[in-house]
Amino acid sequence: MNTEARAFDWAEAPAIATYNFAYLDEQSKRMIRRAILKGIAVPGYQVPFASREMPMPYGWGTGGVQVTASIIGPDDTLKVIDQGADDTTNAISIRKFFQRTTGVRTTTATTEASIIQTRHRIPETPLTAGQVLVYQVPIPEPLRFLEPRETETRTMHALEEYGVMHVKLYEDIARHGHIATTYAYPVMVQGRYVTDPSPTPKFDNPKMDQCPALQLFGAGREMRIYAIPPWTEVTSLDFEDHPFAVQAFDRPCALCGADDVFLDEVIMDDQGGRMFVCSDTDHCNGRQQAGHAGEQET
Amino acid sequence: MPAMQDMAAEQPLMSVRDLTHMYGNRTGCRDVGFDLYPGEVLAIVGESGSGKTTLLNCIAARLQRTSGTVAYQMRDGRMQDLHALSEAERRFLARTDWGFVHQNPADGLRMSVSAGANVGERLMAVGQRHYGRIRETATDWLGRVEIDHDRIDDRPGTFSGGMRQRLQIARNLVTGPRLVFMDEPTGGLDVSVQARLLDLLRGLVDDLGLSAVVVTHDLAVARLLSQRMMVMKNGRVIETGLTDRVLDDPQAPYTQLLVSSILQV
Ligand SMILES: Nc1ncnc2c1ncn2[C@@H]1O[C@H](COP(=O)(O)OP(=O)(O)OP(=O)(O)O)[C@@H](O)[C@H]1O
Ligand SMILES: [Mg+2]
Ligand SMILES: [Zn+2]
Numbered sequence: 001m002n003t004e005a006r007a008f009d010w011a012e013a014p015a016i017a018t019y020n021f022a023y024l025d026e027q028s029k030r031m032i033r034r035a036i037l038k039g040i041a042v043p044g045y046q047v048p049f050a051s052r053e054m055p056m057p058y059g060w061g062t063g064g065v066q067v068t069a070s071i072i073g074p075d076d077t078l079k080v081i082d083q084g085a086d087d088t089t090n091a092i093s094i095r096k097f098f099q100r101t102t103g104v105r106t107t108t109a110t111t112e113a114s115i116i117q118t119r120h121r122i123p124e125t126p127l128t129a130g131q132v133l134v135y136q137v138p139i140p141e142p143l144r145f146l147e148p149r150e151t152e153t154r155t156m157h158a159l160e161e162y163g164v165m166h167v168k169l170y171e172d173i174a175r176h177g178h179i180a181t182t183y184a185y186p187v188m189v190q191g192r193y194v195t196d197p198s199p200t201p202k203f204d205n206p207k208m209d210q211c212p213a214l215q216l217f218g219a220g221r222e223m224r225i226y227a228i229p230p231w232t233e234v235t236s237l238d239f240e241d242h243p244f245a246v247q248a249f250d251r252p253c254a255l256c257g258a259d260d261v262f263l264d265e266v267i268m269d270d271q272g273g274r275m276f277v278c279s280d281t282d283h284c285n286g287r288q289q290a291g292h293a294g295e296q297e298t
Numbered sequence: 299m300p301a302m303q304d305m306a307a308e309q310p311l312m313s314v315r316d317l318t319h320m321y322g323n324r325t326g327c328r329d330v331g332f333d334l335y336p337g338e339v340l341a342i343v344g345e346s347g348s349g350k351t352t353l354l355n356c357i358a359a360r361l362q363r364t365s366g367t368v369a370y371q372m373r374d375g376r377m378q379d380l381h382a383l384s385e386a387e388r389r390f391l392a393r394t395d396w397g398f399v400h401q402n403p404a405d406g407l408r409m410s411v412s413a414g415a416n417v418g419e420r421l422m423a424v425g426q427r428h429y430g431r432i433r434e435t436a437t438d439w440l441g442r443v444e445i446d447h448d449r450i451d452d453r454p455g456t457f458s459g460g461m462r463q464r465l466q467i468a469r470n471l472v473t474g475p476r477l478v479f480m481d482e483p484t485g486g487l488d489v490s491v492q493a494r495l496l497d498l499l500r501g502l503v504d505d506l507g508l509s510a511v512v513v514t515h516d517l518a519v520a521r522l523l524s525q526r527m528m529v530m531k532n533g534r535v536i537e538t539g540l541t542d543r544v545l546d547d548p549q550a551p552y553t554q555l556l557v558s559s560i561l562q563v
Contacts, residue, residue, distance in 0.1 A: 146408065159386045163423025167408070167415045170422065173429055174412055174451050239429040 022069040023101045028052050032070035032225070036216060039227035044189030045157070046140050051223040056097075060090060061119055061136030063218030065097070067225065068117050068134050071216075072098065077105045079113035084121040084262070084279035091119075108282050122204040124261050124283040127213035129230060135200075137219040140226065142186045142196040162194050165237055173242055182247060188235045189228055203246045203262045208234040253278045256287035257294040309371055311336045311477060311509050312357065317366035319356050325533040326352035330366070332528060332538065336476070339503060339510045341520035341541065343556070344530035350513040351481055353530070357511065358398060358479045359388050373476075393423055397470030401482035403462035406469070407454045413440060413465055414450040420473045439468040443498060460491035464498065471502065478510045484519055496522050517557065521545055529553045 020026065035049035054062040072078065078098055082091040086108040094117060095106050107113050110125040117134040127133060143153040146164045156162070165186055172180045185202035189195045197208060208215065208228060215228040228234060236244040252259040254275040261283065263276040275296070278284035310333035319326035327349035334340050342350045355361035357368050359380045369377045373395065380388065392398070400406040407416050417436040418426075426432055437447050443464035445457075454462050463483065470478060483499065484492040500523055503510060512523055520527050520541055527544050529537040529552070537550040548554045 146410070155385070155389075159389060161389065161423065163419055166422035166427070167411055167419050170415050170418055170429065170432065171411050174414055174433075238427075240427050241430050 019101055021074075021102055022072050022098065023054070024052060024066065024069045028066075029070040032066055035225040036067065036070065036227060039216070039225050040214070040229050042193075043228055043232050044193030044195040044226060046224040046226045048223055049225050051220050054220070056093070058221040059138075061094065061117075061218075062220030063222070063225070064117050064119070064134050064136030064220075065094060065218075066220060067216050067218035068098065068115060069101075071132065071134075072102055072104060072115060074102065074104060076102075076114045077107050077112055079107050079110065079116045079282075080118075081116065081121060081123070081280075081282075082119045084123075084264070085281045087281065109286075110282055118200075120200055121262065121279060122200060122207045124258075124278070124280040125286070127207075127211055129212040131213040133211075133213050133215045135197075135215065135217045137196070137198055137217045137224075138221070139184075139198055140196055140217065140219040140222050140224040142184075142194050157193060160192070165194055166239070169237060169239065169242075173239070179238065179242055179244070185244075186237050188237060190233050191235075194237070195226065195228075195234075201247065201262055202236065202244075205234070205236045205244070206246065210234075249276065251276055252294060253284060253287075254294040254296050256284045256292045258284070258287055258292070308335055309375070309377070310334055311338075311371050313367075313369040313377065314357055315367045315369075317353070317356055317368060318364045319352050319361060320364045321352075325349070326361075327356065327530070328533045330528075330535055332535075334477075334509055334511065336371075336509055337507050338526065339508075339512060339524040341524035341527040342511065342513045342530060343515060343517060343520050343527055345515065345556075348530040349533040350515075350530055352533070354479055354481055354511060354513050358396065359383070359392070360398075370477075393420055394473050395475050395477065397467075397475045397478035399463075399466055399470060399478060399480040399483050401485045403454065403459070403466045406466040407462065409454050412451045412453055413445065413457070416454065416465060416469045417472050420469065424473060435472060436468075439472050440465075442502070443468040458491075459487055460495055463487065463495055467499070467502070471506070471508075474506075476509060478508055480510060480512045482514055483512065484514070484516065492519075499523060517545060529556065 032049055035047045038047045039045065052066060054065055056062060080091045080095040082088040085091065098104060099106060110123040113131065115132045115134060116123065119136045122133065141153055143156055143164060146167065147153050169179050183201055184196055184198035185205055187195050187197055187205060187208065197205060210231055212230050214230055217226045238244040249263045253261060253263060255277045258278060262279045264279040265274055266277055267274050312334040315331045317330040318328045330353055342353060344350055356363050363381060368380045370380050372378050414433060414436040417439050418432040421432050421435060437450060440447055440450060445461055445464055454465055457465060484495055487495065496519060514520055524541045527541045528535045531552055537544060537553045544553065545557055548557045
């Protein structure tokens with residue numbers, strides 16, 4: 001853990017300045033852009049691509065980093081979030097990486113960003129046309145859990161054989177009385193491809209539907225890129241008698257009072273004090289600055 | 299023989315001609331031909347390595363034939379060459395109109411999900427989206443294969459061999475297929491468990507008017523389940539006829555040996 005964090009401290013790696021703009025060479029970027037274009041042309045379809053070595057371990061989101069590196073230009077403004085926050089180690093490291101290799105402006109404000117790279121969340125502030133949301137994806141294949149064979153999952157996608165997706169939801173209901181899947185909740189894109197939004201909470205699934213922004217997904221280790229173009233229909237799978245529903249929270253954010261957001265539990269002290277706050281820190285700060293307040297009890 | 303006349307008047311469900319499958323230059327099965335009529339159960343018997351599984355896989359379109367034809371009567375009555383179907387059509391046929399019961403239940407079941415999900419999968423695959431109704435149908439089918447309904451949420455790993463095999467059968471029959479392929483469905487089970495499974499199978503085949511092709515090297519299975527049988531040796535069919543006739547009055551010397559149990563394994 002320690003060594004990973006060190007290997008990732010770009011302040012200690014001035015040699016990076018000698019690399020190409022956004023680190024990747026132009027040929028690699030072109031190859032990745034072609035995969036992205038293919039992905040946009042066939043919404044939800046996983047396009048194989050020759051994932052490049054990045055100067056960070058796979059778990060750090062190399063798929064998303066490669067996608068961002070291939071689409072970013074000098075005029076872009078970049079926001080990087082991890083678990084909804086801009087200030088986690090991973091988010092800071094990736095932001096620094098792009099600052100050093102591109103010199104682009106970075107921001108924490110969702111509204112100011114032209115590219116937002118994310119690991120776990122879709123920002124609460126609605127995205128707008130012209131923005132690009134880049135997801136770092138660990139496991140792109142939604143059929144994987146029941147069908148480990150790659151040749152078979154490809155055929156299943158090709159033939160739209162998606163019965164097993166409902167088998168998983170069936171198991172959830174049989175076991176828990178309701179669909180207990182809360183993260184990486186599978187969606188149907190434009191009525192054709194079953195796709196994994198992984199690893200966002202299902203709370204964010206409705207934001208994917210008819211989203212004005214372009215959504216790009218990069219899985220580095222698995223070497224897959226997929227896309228959801230703007231204004232695409234994205235439906236969460238469910239049963240007629242167990243319709244899809246997002247997580248509900250029984251209280252508002254302790255800091256800004258928002259009651260329509262995804263909350264994280266924060267441990268306050270070693271007495272076991274805790275509170276629930278917006279997982280999207282930019283959204284929460286913005287609301288507080290605008291005068292909203294929560295109860296802030298511990 | 300009026301029964302024979304009726305059958306002749308009817309169109310076969312499956313019609314196989316000159317079917318050959320080669321594994322390189324080794325023979326899997328060679329020049330096999332037969333007609334299977336609706337509601338008929340055909341047994342394929344023969345010693346180990348005689349080509350039974352190869353033939354079954356070829357007619358179930360799980361294995362590409364080397365030459366010959368396999369025509370199947372589609373639900374609209376049209377005879378269709380199976381090997382001319384697209385993969386999508388073949389797979390659709392396989393999970394709606396056919397069943398395939400493997401000797402080893404683990405090959406035909408999803409061991410990581412519950413019995414109910416195993417039975418419900420085909421329903422979901424053809425678009426059923428009502429949990430309550432899927433579960434109702436699964437419960438009903440578990441009952442029909444004599445599995446207690448309170449085992450519906452248990453995984454097959456917690457079932458006995460006989461129960462797993464019955465679960466595999468329910469999973470296959472839930473979409474109302476017209477034709478079921480079985481490869482040694484009672485193999486590997488205790489004799490008493492075999493007997494119960496055979497009874498159950500016979501009842502289901504009768505009730506549902508199923509057609510079936512059953513591979514077995516157990517002549518008792520052939521006797522109990524099938525109306526007709528084919529005897530294979532070295533990839534070829536050496537004798538074919540009504541089951542009782544073949545077993546009571548075998549013509550080919552090899553079949554005579556088989557029936558006199560000298561060759562029985
Ligand atoms: N995958 C394969 N590759 C090469 N040869 C094969 C393959 N499968 C089967 N064979 C050969 O084809 C012949 C027929 O085999 P098959 O499995 O069809 O026999 P079987 O009658 O089902 O035998 P068993 O009763 O042992 O299951 C045998 O000679 C076998 O060795
Ligand atoms: Mg065999
Ligand atoms: Zn807040």
